[in-house]
Amino acid sequence: MNLTAEQQAILDGAKGETMAKVMKTLVMYGQIFGAEKMVPVTSQYNHLVTSFGLKALGPVYDLMNQLIDAGAVSGQKFSVDPRPLDPKVPANFLQNLVFKKFMYSKQDFYEGQLRQLGLKDEDAFSCACYLDEQGNRPKKGEVLSWAESSAVVYANSVLGARCNRNSGIMDLMGSIAGFVPYFGLLTDEGRKATWIIRVETTKKPEAQLLGSAIGMKVMEDVPYVMGMTKWLGTELDEAACAYLKDFGAATASNGAVGLYHIDGLTPEAKEQGTSLIAPDAQVYVIDDAELQRVKDNYPLVWKNPNAKPKLCFVGCPHLSLQQLQDWTERLEQSLKAAGRQKVCIPTVFTTAPGVKKAFENSPYGARLAATGVILSCICPLMYMNNPLCGPMPVITCSNKLRTYTTARYYTEEEILMKITKGGNPQ
Amino acid sequence: MREFHGRVIAPGCATAPALVSHGGLNTLASFQKALQFGDKQATCGDQNNPDLYGKQMAGKALCLPQTIGSTTGGLVLYCACSMNRQPACLLFSNPIDSLAAAGSVLAAVWLDNVQMPVVDCLGDEFLSYVQDGMTITIGENGLVRVE
Numbered sequence: 001m002n003l004t005a006e007q008q009a010i011l012d013g014a015k016g017e018t019m020a021k022v023m024k025t026l027v028m029y030g031q032i033f034g035a036e037k038m039v040p041v042t043s044q045y046n047h048l049v050t051s052f053g054l055k056a057l058g059p060v061y062d063l064m065n066q067l068i069d070a071g072a073v074s075g076q077k078f079s080v081d082p083r084p085l086d087p088k089v090p091a092n093f094l095q096n097l098v099f100k101k102f103m104y105s106k107q108d109f110y111e112g113q114l115r116q117l118g119l120k121d122e123d124a125f126s127c128a129c130y131l132d133e134q135g136n137r138p139k140k141g142e143v144l145s146w147a148e149s150s151a152v153v154y155a156n157s158v159l160g161a162r163c164n165r166n167s168g169i170m171d172l173m174g175s176i177a178g179f180v181p182y183f184g185l186l187t188d189e190g191r192k193a194t195w196i197i198r199v200e201t202t203k204k205p206e207a208q209l210l211g212s213a214i215g216m217k218v219m220e221d222v223p224y225v226m227g228m229t230k231w232l233g234t235e236l237d238e239a240a241c242a243y244l245k246d247f248g249a250a251t252a253s254n255g256a257v258g259l260y261h262i263d264g265l266t267p268e269a270k271e272q273g274t275s276l277i278a279p280d281a282q283v284y285v286i287d288d289a290e291l292q293r294v295k296d297n298y299p300l301v302w303k304n305p306n307a308k309p310k311l312c313f314v315g316c317p318h319l320s321l322q323q324l325q326d327w328t329e330r331l332e333q334s335l336k337a338a339g340r341q342k343v344c345i346p347t348v349f350t351t352a353p354g355v356k357k358a359f360e361n362s363p364y365g366a367r368l369a370a371t372g373v374i375l376s377c378i379c380p381l382m383y384m385n386n387p388l389c390g391p392m393p394v395i396t397c398s399n400k401l402r403t404y405t406t407a408r409y410y411t412e413e414e415i416l417m418k419i420t421k422g423g424n425p426q
Numbered sequence: 427m428r429e430f431h432g433r434v435i436a437p438g439c440a441t442a443p444a445l446v447s448h449g450g451l452n453t454l455a456s457f458q459k460a461l462q463f464g465d466k467q468a469t470c471g472d473q474n475n476p477d478l479y480g481k482q483m484a485g486k487a488l489c490l491p492q493t494i495g496s497t498t499g500g501l502v503l504y505c506a507c508s509m510n511r512q513p514a515c516l517l518f519s520n521p522i523d524s525l526a527a528a529g530s531v532l533a534a535v536w537l538d539n540v541q542m543p544v545v546d547c548l549g550d551e552f553l554s555y556v557q558d559g560m561t562i563t564i565g566e567n568g569l570v571r572v573e
Binding site: 006021024025028029032035049050054055056057058059062065103110147148149152156163165166168169171184214219220221252253254255298299301385387403404406 | 435442453455458459460462463472485491492493494495497498500501502504505508509522523524525527528529531532534535536537556563
């Protein structure tokens with residue numbers, strides 16, 4: 001790799017042994033992918049994936065301490081994924097005991113480390129850091145050192161920023177050095193699509209189901225998705241962005257997608273069109289039957305498949321303000337039709353701290369509270385990792401949550417029916 | 427017995443029984459329970475991976491196309507190495523992905539005395555041929571013997 005004099009000096013130890021190891025990490029990482037140079041990180045903020053003070057991550061805290069002790073802290077402020085706990089989210093005595101004494105006993109300690117390393121502010125805990133209310137929204141063309149699979153794929157695809165699917169810790173290394181190796185999704189060539197996806201469904205496909213199907217098919221390749229403008233339009237309005245947020249999260253968690261193009265909608269597809277498609281791209285056609293096949297093949301790991309759900313999570317990744325407003329209206333209508341005032345399954349909506357404040361300061365806040373839904377900023381995945389929560393029959397419309405936990409997936413409409421009427425849609 | 431030649435990502439020699447995943451390895455989903463709850467055998471917890479679910483990964487020659495899923499993947503591998511619950515080696519049929527690469531590099535640079543040889547680009551034929559329980563031997567220069 002061709003390093004600048006400054007980069008070479010750091011690698012040689014001019015800024016100390018720890019900074020040399022940071023640079024060595026980035027150089028070795030880049031060399032695996034044939035990177036010939038490092039490029040500056042140009043975004044205002046970074047975003048880290050590791051937000052949880054999980055007792056089992058001792059090796060990570062040791063490494064963070066090495067960085068802090070050496071003064072090797074982030075050159076950028078950063079946001080980070082959601083906190084794992086919120087006392088408002090239902091948990092019994094034993095579950096709480098496991099959360100606090102065994103699982104997340106290092107939370108306060110780790111948040112202290114994050115502050116020393118460059119945490120943006122106390123509300124900077126969300127997987128959807130790019131939402132307007134969270135204030136970490138990179139511009140088109142900026143180079144990032146982010147992690148968090150759903151945020152990376154959104155930044156690349158919807159915002160047109162440039163970021164590889166960096167791992168936790170590697171995200172911080174790029175921010176400390178101020179450089180990242182130039183390869184993969186940072187390059188024009190790496191952003192070419194090697195799959196053409198033809199969406200031929202008879203109705204608007206569920207975002208998280210479509211994303212799941214594509215992720216499982218293309219793995220880490222770049223898909224160019226055709227046939228979506230009739231469902232999403234040609235402008236990245238709030239509804240389209242919310243759809244793509246959920247779609248992308250499913251492509252990234254069910255597969256390893258770091259960038260997708262939506263024909264006629266996402267920035268690079270609008271500018272370059274089908275010239276983004278690489279020669280010999282493979283084709284995957286998705287119709288109603290294919291989506292049903294994918295959904296039917298999700299494993300169900302509940303001990304009793306007919307168990308009555310005890311909890312429902314909506315909002316993985318975190319809900320946008322518009323999504324919260326839409327859900328509130330749909331809940332009110334469905335509850336009214338069912339002759340109920342409150343949801344019949346304990347339900348938690350998760351959103352970013354900035355969005356929660358804006359929502360609760362609007363008339364919608366009280367309206368949602370009246371339905372009995374709990375609004376929280378936690379990561380539901382971190383909740384479900386509790387071994388006493390895992391066996392609970394939990395339902396969700398998040399394909400990401402389904403992938404990592406025992407939560408059972410339903411479409412949004414099915415979830416609405418279950419939490420307002422206790423059944424499935426007719 | 428067959429031999430396959432790949433690219434060395436992390437050098438080293440190893441002999442171990444094969445454990446094969448034909449789909450992508452979701453690192454977080456596979457390792458999270460083992461790391462959290464002291465499972466030294468690193469039993470795979472990924473319900474979406476029928477090849478690996480419920481099988482012990484520590485000390486095995488893990489044969490796979492690539493890793494997928496959460497970007498905690500590299501960090502999870504790093505922790506597995508630090509706790510000595512890592513596979514004996516990682517053998518990729520495809521070019522390695524960024525998350526597995528990060529885990530390998532982080533372990534090599536920031537941990538002492540960790541052994542987890544990694545070889546990629548072994549080809550689709552490698553993954554078609556190798557089966558659970560076969561003996562894998564990694565030699566010098568990315569030569570992988572399967573018998």
